[in-house]
Amino acid sequence: MKVLITGGAGFIGSAVARKLIDRGDKVVMIDNFNDYYDPKLKRDRIATILKDCEYSLHEGNIQDLEFCQAVFAKEKIDKVIHLAAMAGVRSSLEDPLLYEEVNVRGTNVLLEMAVKYKIKNFVYASSSSVYGNNKKVPFSEEDRVDTPMSPYAATKRATELIAHTYSHIHGLKTTGLRFFTVYGPWGRPDMALFLFTDKITKDEEISVYNFGKMSRNFTYIDDIVSGTITTLDADLECEIMNIGGDKEETLLRFIEVIEENIGKKAKKNMMPIQPGDVPSTVADISKLRALGWEPTTRIEEGIKNFIDWYKEYYKK
Numbered sequence: 578m579k580v581l582i583t584g585g586a587g588f589i590g591s592a593v594a595r596k597l598i599d600r601g602d603k604v605v606m607i608d609n610f611n612d613y614y615d616p617k618l619k620r621d622r623i624a625t626i627l628k629d630c631e632y633s634l635h636e637g638n639i640q641d642l643e644f645c646q647a648v649f650a651k652e653k654i655d656k657v658i659h660l661a662a663m664a665g666v667r668s669s670l671e672d673p674l675l676y677e678e679v680n681v682r683g684t685n686v687l688l689e690m691a692v693k694y695k696i697k698n699f700v701y702a703s704s705s706s707v708y709g710n711n712k713k714v715p716f717s718e719e720d721r722v723d724t725p726m727s728p729y730a731a732t733k734r735a736t737e738l739i740a741h742t743y744s745h746i747h748g749l750k751t752t753g754l755r756f757f758t759v760y761g762p763w764g765r766p767d768m769a770l771f772l773f774t775d776k777i778t779k780d781e782e783i784s785v786y787n788f789g790k791m792s793r794n795f796t797y798i799d800d801i802v803s804g805t806i807t808t809l810d811a812d813l814e815c816e817i818m819n820i821g822g823d824k825e826e827t828l829l830r831f832i833e834v835i836e837e838n839i840g841k842k843a844k845k846n847m848m849p850i851q852p853g854d855v856p857s858t859v860a861d862i863s864k865l866r867a868l869g870w871e872p873t874t875r876i877e878e879g880i881k882n883f884i885d886w887y888k889e890y891y892k893k
C-alpha cells in the first residue's frame with residue numbers, strides 16, 4: 578500500500594511514516610518545512626527517524642493546487658494521512674488568515690485530489706480544541722462542537738465539516754482524528770512539555786497558566802501512531818474519532834514528573850488562563866477502543882523518554 582503523509586516532517590507525521598515503512602507500506606510525504614518552529618528539527622527528524630528508510634518527499638504547500646496535483650499524478654497513492662497544518666492554538670490568534678489558508682484551503686485541496694485520484698481512505702488530523710469550553714466531561718464525539726475558542730479550533734472544525742461533504746457527495750472515506758495533547762521524543766518546541774523542560778534545565782521561570790488548574794489527557798506519540806494506523810486500516814465511511822490517553826492528569830502533576838526526571842525544581846510563575854486556551858480536555862475514547870486500539874503509555878514513562886531524547890539531542 579502506498580500512503581501519502583502530509584506534514585511528514587512534523588512531530589506526528591515522521592513517527593507515523595516510520596511505523597508504516599517498518600510494516601512494509603510505501604510512504605510519500607509532503608512538507609513545506611516552514612519556520613513556525615526551527616525547521617532544522619524537522620530535517621533532523623527525517624534524517625534520524627527515517628534513517629535507512631525508503632520514501633519519497635515533496636517539498637511544497639498543501640494549499641497549492643498545482644503542486645498537489647503534480648504529486649498525486651506522479652505517485653500512485655492508495656490512502657492519505659493528512660497531518661500538515663498550522664498547529665499552534667496561541668499563534669492562531671496572531672495570524673488567523675494564515676491558519677485559514679493552510680488548514681481550511683489546504684485540506685480542501687487535498688480532498689479534491691483524493692476524489693480525483695480515487696483515494697481509498699482519507700484520515701486527517703482534527704483536534705480536541707474543537708470541544709471549546711465544553712462543560713460535559715469526558716468529551717464525546719456526540720457532543721455539540723460549535724463554540725470554538727480560537728481561530729485554530731475553528732479551522733479544525735471547518736475541516737471536519739468539509740470532509741463530511743466529500744464523504745456525502747463523493748463517497749470518499751474520511752476519518753477525522755481529534756488528537757488530545759500529544760507528547761514524546763521529537764516533540765514540538767511550542768508545546769508545554771518542551772517549553773517546561775527547556776526552561777527548567779536552564780533555571781528559567783516557567784509560566785503555569787490558570788494557576789495550574791488545567792487538566793489534560795496527555796497522549797504519548799506511540800499511542801497516537803497506533804491509533805492513526807488503526808483508522809487508516811479500518812476504512813470507515815465517514816467518522817470522527819477522539820484519540821487521547823485514558824488518564825486525566827493535572828498540569829501540576831505533569832510538571833512534577835518533569836522535575837523528577839530533570840532532577841531540579843521548577844521556578845513557577847502562576848498566571849491566569851490565556852485567551853483561546855481551555856482549562857480541561859478529557860477524552861471519551863470508547864469509539865476508537867471499539868476498533869481494538871488501547872493507549873498504553875503513562876506520563877511517568879513517556880516524559881522520561883522525552884527528557885532522555887531532549888538531553889541527547891541538545892547535548893544537555
Ligand SMILES: NC(=O)c1ccc[n+]([C@@H]2O[C@H](COP(=O)([O-])OP(=O)(O)OC[C@H]3O[C@@H](n4cnc5c(N)ncnc54)[C@H](O)[C@@H]3O)[C@@H](O)[C@H]2O)c1
Pocket residue numbers: 583584585586587588589590607608609610611619637638639640659660661662663664679683702703704705755756757758759760765
Ligand atoms: N501535537 C498535538 O498535540 C496535536 C493536537 C491536536 C491536533 N494536532 C494536529 O496534528 C497534526 C500534526 O501535528 P504535529 O504536532 O505533528 O505538528 P507539526 O507542526 O510538528 O507538523 C506539521 C507539519 O506540517 C508541515 N506544514 C505546515 N504547513 C504546511 C503547508 N502549508 N504545506 C505543507 N506542509 C505544511 C510543517 O512543516 C510540519 O512539519 C496537525 O494537523 C495538528 O493540528 C496535533
